[in-house]
Amino acid sequence: MKQTKSKGMAQVIRKRRIFILLMLAWPVLHLLLEWYLNFDIIYMAFRSYTNDIIHGEFVGFDNFEGIFNLFNPKTNTVPEYYALIHCLQLIFLVVFINAPISLAFAYLLYLKVKGYKILRFTLYIPVITSAVVLVLAYRQVFQPDGPINFLYNYLGLKWPQEGFFSADSAWKSILAFSIWTGFSTNIIYFLSCMRRVPESYIESAKLDGASEPRVFFSVILPLASPTICTMLSLGIAGVFSWALPSLLFVPQNGGAYNVGTMGLSILNFTMGRNYGLAASYGLMLTIIACPLMLSIRKLSHKLENSVEY
Numbered sequence: 148m149k150q151t152k153s154k155g156m157a158q159v160i161r162k163r164r165i166f167i168l169l170m171l172a173w174p175v176l177h178l179l180l181e182w183y184l185n186f187d188i189i190y191m192a193f194r195s196y197t198n199d200i201i202h203g204e205f206v207g208f209d210n211f212e213g214i215f216n217l218f219n220p221k222t223n224t225v226p227e228y229y230a231l232i233h234c235l236q237l238i239f240l241v242v243f244i245n246a247p248i249s250l251a252f253a254y255l256l257y258l259k260v261k262g263y264k265i266l267r268f269t270l271y272i273p274v275i276t277s278a279v280v281l282v283l284a285y286r287q288v289f290q291p292d293g294p295i296n297f298l299y300n301y302l303g304l305k306w307p308q309e310g311f312f313s314a315d316s317a318w319k320s321i322l323a324f325s326i327w328t329g330f331s332t333n334i335i336y337f338l339s340c341m342r343r344v345p346e347s348y349i350e351s352a353k354l355d356g357a358s359e360p361r362v363f364f365s366v367i368l369p370l371a372s373p374t375i376c377t378m379l380s381l382g383i384a385g386v387f388s389w390a391l392p393s394l395l396f397v398p399q400n401g402g403a404y405n406v407g408t409m410g411l412s413i414l415n416f417t418m419g420r421n422y423g424l425a426a427s428y429g430l431m432l433t434i435i436a437c438p439l440m441l442s443i444r445k446l447s448h449k450l451e452n453s454v455e456y
Contacts, residue, residue, distance in 0.1 A: 176211050207267035210427035230407045234386050241382035254363055257341045273328040282395040311380035317408045321392050333378050340374040380443040387432050390414050
């Protein structure tokens with residue numbers, strides 16, 4: 148009997164050990180893979196893979212010099228500073244357009260205004276729909292036989308001769324698309340954060356005579372500030388790898404259509420097997436983005452420590 152119990156306990160201990168090993172395997176492998184990729188990118192940034200695609204050739208800081216030359220209009224027909232300007236425009240869009248719109252719509256859903264269910268369904272469509280489907284629908288709206296053309300004719304406006312996705316108008320159309328699809332995900336997080344605010348805070352403010360806008364700016368917004376800072380930091384970090392909309396709208400060459408971004412440049416270098424340039428470009432963006440992200444994170448922690456709910 149004792150021998151049977153000891154065998155049973157040994158099996159239980161063995162299963163627990165296997166379970167613990169399996170639970171630890173993923174984070175350990177993920178950490179090792181992440182460190183390997185980080186060191187490999189640093190290694191590749193100082194090598195050229197033009198002649199040897201596998202091992203590469205050590206070239207020192209030539210790749211970094213090549214990246215700086217991309218920003219020089221004298222050495223490049225399509226200067227890379229267009230990509231920098233586009234990234235700055237996207238940061239402005241994330242901070243000053245998408246975030247305020249997301250907060251406004253999230254608060255309307257929080258108040259459950261009349262027709263909020265239809266509004267919620269409409270706002271959540273970009274979240275639950277494939278990006279490819281959204282691009283196809285968006286392009287169809289701006290086709291010569293689409294509803295925008297009907298609106299142009301009704302208002303007596305002149306339809307662009309080359310359409311909205313030509314070299315001159317493509318980037319503006321992509322920015323409009325990003326505004327349409329960019330705030331839907333934020334609304335989900337902001338609305339969840341607002342629902343965590345204790346009702347007693349809001350009732351107390353209303354008893355003191357606060358209006359709805361006053362409640363929003365004096366109660367809801369301060370309590371939601373940590374979440375807002377987190378979403379802003381994620382949005383700004385995503386700008387540096389932003390490339391998908393440009394690829395979906397203009398699949399040929401983003402630079403030729405003046406819709407390039409830094410993330411798209413890295414992708415183009417990789418597709419062209421210029422791994423050294425891609426790695427050095429990514430390393431430079433990391434050096435630039437890290438202080439910015441750490442500053443936003445520090446601000447978020449300060450706001451989080453000053454708010455209790």
